[in-house]
Amino acid sequence: MTNTNARNVVLATLVASVLALSGCGSKKDISTVPASAEEARRPNVLLIVADDMGYSDIGAFGGEIGTPNLDALAARGLKATNFYAAPTCSPTRSMLLTGTDNHVAGLGNMAEFLGPDQKGKPGYEGHLSERVVSIASVLRDAGYHTYMAGKWHLGEESPNRPVDRGFERDFTLMQGGGSNWSDMGYPDPAHPHLTYMRNGQVIDKLPDDHFSSAAFSDFIIESVDEQKDDGKPFFAYLSFQAVHSPFAVPDDWLDRYKGQYDKGYDVLRAERLARMKDMGLVGKDATGFPRLPTIPAWDTLTPEQRQVSARKMEVYAAMLSNMDHHIGRVLDHLRANGQLDNTLVIFISDNGAEPLELLELAAKVDPGMKTWLEKNWDTRPESCGRKLSICDYGAAWAQVGSVPFRMFKGQVAEGGIRVPLIVAGPGVKHQGDVSDAVLHATDLMPTLLKVAGATHPSQQAGSTLAPITGKSWVPLLGDDVKAVRTEQDWIGWELFGNRAVHQGDWKLLYLLKGAGGPGEWQLFNLRNDPAELRDLSKEQPERVKAMLALWDEYVKTNGVILTGDGPFASGQ
Numbered sequence: 024m025t026n027t028n029a030r031n032v033v034l035a036t037l038v039a040s041v042l043a044l045s046g047c048g049s050k051k052d053i054s055t056v057p058a059s060a061e062e063a064r065r066p067n068v069l070l071i072v073a074d075d076m077g078y079s080d081i082g083a084f085g086g087e088i089g090t091p092n093l094d095a096l097a098a099r100g101l102k103a104t105n106f107y108a109a110p111t112c113s114p115t116r117s118m119l120l121t122g123t124d125n126h127v128a129g130l131g132n133m134a135e136f137l138g139p140d141q142k143g144k145p146g147y148e149g150h151l152s153e154r155v156v157s158i159a160s161v162l163r164d165a166g167y168h169t170y171m172a173g174k175w176h177l178g179e180e181s182p183n184r185p186v187d188r189g190f191e192r193d194f195t196l197m198q199g200g201g202s203n204w205s206d207m208g209y210p211d212p213a214h215p216h217l218t219y220m221r222n223g224q225v226i227d228k229l230p231d232d233h234f235s236s237a238a239f240s241d242f243i244i245e246s247v248d249e250q251k252d253d254g255k256p257f258f259a260y261l262s263f264q265a266v267h268s269p270f271a272v273p274d275d276w277l278d279r280y281k282g283q284y285d286k287g288y289d290v291l292r293a294e295r296l297a298r299m300k301d302m303g304l305v306g307k308d309a310t311g312f313p314r315l316p317t318i319p320a321w322d323t324l325t326p327e328q329r330q331v332s333a334r335k336m337e338v339y340a341a342m343l344s345n346m347d348h349h350i351g352r353v354l355d356h357l358r359a360n361g362q363l364d365n366t367l368v369i370f371i372s373d374n375g376a377e378p379l380e381l382l383e384l385a386a387k388v389d390p391g392m393k394t395w396l397e398k399n400w401d402t403r404p405e406s407c408g409r410k411l412s413i414c415d416y417g418a419a420w421a422q423v424g425s426v427p428f429r430m431f432k433g434q435v436a437e438g439g440i441r442v443p444l445i446v447a448g449p450g451v452k453h454q455g456d457v458s459d460a461v462l463h464a465t466d467l468m469p470t471l472l473k474v475a476g477a478t479h480p481s482q483q484a485g486s487t488l489a490p491i492t493g494k495s496w497v498p499l500l501g502d503d504v505k506a507v508r509t510e511q512d513w514i515g516w517e518l519f520g521n522r523a524v525h526q527g528d529w530k531l532l533y534l535l536k537g538a539g540g541p542g543e544w545q546l547f548n549l550r551n552d553p554a555e556l557r558d559l560s561k562e563q564p565e566r567v568k569a570m571l572a573l574w575d576e577y578v579k580t581n582g583v584i585l586t587g588d589g590p591f592a593s594g595q
Contacts, residue, residue, distance in 0.1 A: 065475055066449045067366040068162075068258045069243075069357075070467070071350060072119070073343075074112060074174060074200070074267040075432060076442075077376035077424015080343060084443045085299035085426070087283075087291070088340045092351030093445065096368060098455045100447025101500060104304055106462045107525070108374050110439040110518045111432060112199060113176045115373040115464050116262075120177075120188075121155040122468025122479070122491030126517070126581035128155045130177070135199075136519065138587025146582045150178025151188060154489045156480055158468050159189030162258045165477035170246040171195060172239040173262030179218060186223035192249075194242040195220045196235070196264060203264055203271035204410045205233040210269070210381060212395040234273060235264040240349040244356045251360060258471070261353065265346040268377060268415035269400075272341045272408045279344065280337040287321030287329065288336075288419045289314065295426045303457050305553065311427035312438070312554040315539070318419045331404040335416040336423075338408040367448035367474060369467070375431045375439040376424030379590070380417045429555040433590060434538055435516045435523040437530075437555055450474065451500045458499065460506045461525065463514055465493030473497045513570075515577030519589040524573045530555070531570040537591035544571070 081090040083097035109115040113133050114125035121128045126146040132138065134149030141147040151157065159169040171185045171193040178184065185193040197218040202208035207217045207229060219226040229238075243259050250257070284291065292311060299305045314320070321329065350370075357363040382402060385393040396402065400413045407414035421431040425438030432439055444462065472479060473495045481488040494512075498504040513526035521540070522533040528550035534540020546560040546567050560567050577583065 064365075065166075065256045067256045067357075067362060068167075068471055068474070069261065069353070069366055069368045070119075070259070071261045071263070071368065071370045072116070072173075073263050073346065073370070073372045074265060075374065075377040076266050076343065076372035077421065077426075077431075078372070078428065078438070078441060078443055079295045079299060079426045080266075080376075080424050081347070081443065083445065085295045085302060085304055087294070087298075088280075089344045090347040092347050092354060093370060096350075096354070096370065096447050097445045100368070100445055100451050101453040101456050101458055102304075103444040103446070103458045103460065103462050105459050106371065106442055106444035107440050107514060107516075108371065108442050108464045109516065110374055110434055110521070112174070112267075112373045114518060116175075116177055117151060117155075118464040118493075119371075119467050120157045120159070120260075121151065121489075122158070122465050122493045123155050123489050124465065124492060124515075124581045126583050127489050128152060131581075131583065132518065132587045133589070136587055136589035138584070140586040141584050144582070144584060147584065148178075150180075150183040154487070156488055157188040158471055159185075159258060159260070161189070161468075161472065161477055161479065162475055163189050163191065164480075165475050166255055167475065168192075168246075168250050168255050168257040169259075170243060170257060171260040171262065172242040172246075173235075173260070174199065174264055174267075175262070184220060184223065186220075190260070192222055192242075192246045193220065194222075194239065200264065200267040202269070202411060203235040205229040205231050206411060208400070208411050210385075210396055210400060210413065212392060212399075215399070234271070236346050236349045239263060240353050243353055247357070247360070247362070251362070256365075256475075261350075263346055266339060266342050268381060269412060270335070270338045270342050270408055270414040270416075271410075271412070272338060272345050274409075276341045276345050277338065277408050278341075280340040282337075283340070284333040284336040285329070287324075287333070288318075288423050289321045292423050292426050295423065299426065305427055309427050310554055310556065312422070312425070312429040312556065314422060315418060318422065332416070332419065334404060335407055335414060336420050338414060339416055339420070341408070363448075365449055367446070367450065370443075370445040371464075372442040374442065375428075375434075376421035377415065378418035378421035378431045378433070380415050381413055383417075384590070427554050430534075430539065433519065434534060435518065435521045436532065436534060436540075437549070437553060440516060440523075446496070446500060450497065452502075453500070458505075460499055461508050461512075461514070462496065462499075463493055465491065466496055466507070467493065469493050469495040470497060513573050515574065515581070517577075517583050517585070519587070519591050520585055521591065522574065524570050524577065525549075526570060526573065529566060529570065531567065531574065535588065535591045537588065546570070 080086040082094040114130045117128035117130040129148040129152035131146040171190040176199040179197045201217045406412040428437035430436035430438040481490045494507040510527040516523045524531045536542040545558040
């Protein structure tokens with residue numbers, strides 16, 4: 024494609040999107056304005072999101088899994104140990120992309136688990152709501168190219184697709200997970216095929232050699248190359264399917280960790296915690312949350328059980344290392360193009376490690392679904408990682424990924440919502456430093472607006488858009504500022520009926536009995552007790568009262584509707 028034709032295609036896409044999103048951004052079509060020297064100096068942004076990756080999995084956060092590219096990124100940037108997401112994927116992604124609470128952004132609950140009182144209510148659309156605008160839309164109106172590759176999970180129909188929400192180029196998996204291969208398999212008999220889109224058009228067939236981590240990375244590289252000569256900066260959202268189950272990895276990666284997990288999850292948890300202490304990621308006296316009583320001790324398993332369990336972790340580790348490899352490819356390409364030094368790179372996981380095993384969950388939801396999976400997918404342990412195989416590692420290894428925290432994905436305990444964050448690039452005056460500042464997914468929007476010199480359209484007169492609620496990280500990244508939140512600032516969460524409020528060092532937590540909690544409010548001092556082991560609610564009744572008032576404010580401000588307990592509906 025010639026440069027002229029490329030510019031025409033981009034212009035047509037931008038005009039169509041502006042018409043579709045009228046009222047969501049500037050009315051001026053800045054795509055017709057040549058990039059100025061000032062625009063050229065603004066940094067590119069590469070946002071990388073891993074799916075279901077545990078807090079302690081990568082080397083930079085204490086893991087034994089080989090992630091040299093992410094570790095190198097952390098060594099030249101900032102590691103944040105108190106970054107918070109939502110307990111599951113689509114609520115987190117809605118906050119990342121809009122700067123608002125997920126109950127405002129349309130993902131007050133996952134679309135798959137909407138309760139009867141939530142359906143049709145504002146904030147529970149199951150896709151990005153009309154009250155919010157995406158960071159892609161705002162940055163595109165500010166003169167950025169906007170690219171996306173990977174998992175979307177924020178609405179499958181127009182006007183809720185990436186192309187409708189500000190991305191001028193996209194290669195997108197519309198659902199939340201499934202096969203990583205060209206077969207496009209989705210483990211649901213009611214909907215057995217995944218939906219992929221490329222630049223707003225449904226893809227009927229993927230290339231025979233498609234593997235998600237490679238293909239998504241290729242698309243970002245291709246997009247950057249196609250428009251690099253016009254001088255405009257880019258915002259690229261690389262949203263990996265990895266390491267969401269079912270685990271998958273190319274054949275030549277399958278045995279890279281063979282035998283490395285034979286010592287089992289109990290030993291591994293202790294080793295990770297020790298490394299995290301040595302690295303300054305947790306305090307020297309930190310205690311990890313104990314193995315759940317539903318998980319047997321490793322040495323009580325039969326040899327066959329240990330072999331199968333270790334193999335699943337081997338494949339998980341290989342999948343994560345493979346993702347890191349492809350992140351390295353993208354970074355190396357930017358370096359070779361002379362673009363990396365002017366690219367702000369942000370890496371996170373969207374939530375904590377996944378404890379649910381698909382076959383076990385299917386049996387609880389619908390025995391017929393389990394039968395269908397066993398008939399149409401390969402459930403043999405020896406096939407783990409191959410095409411159309413059902414492979415996941417369960418709660419025992421998820422607890423390893425959550426070290427030292429309580430619980431995992433799906434819950435507002437620390438193991439579900441505290442995830443690793445790495446930021447490196449222009450404006451980041453850190454070289455491997457560790458920050459314990461409290462940060463949140465809604466902070467991404469105000470941070471990038473500051474970096475890009477853009478304003479949020481909710482500030483325009485007459486706007487009906489919801490304002491952003493996050494805090495900019497720019498002072499933390501570039502100055503000697505230690506925090507972006509005061510001791511009085513607070514953050515709230517709710518998903519599946521589980522609830523939490525965080526203020527200063529304190530956290531008020533409500534876990535349903537069905538989620539393994541007491542079904543009542545508990546109070547923890549996270550500074551002294553990050554594993555949430557010592558409930559101080561009886562000792563601090565006034566603090567509980569004050570934080571309950573914050574919870575009530577959170578419910579009122581964000582329109583929280585407490586129904587739809589999803590996987591935890593069995594107990595209050």
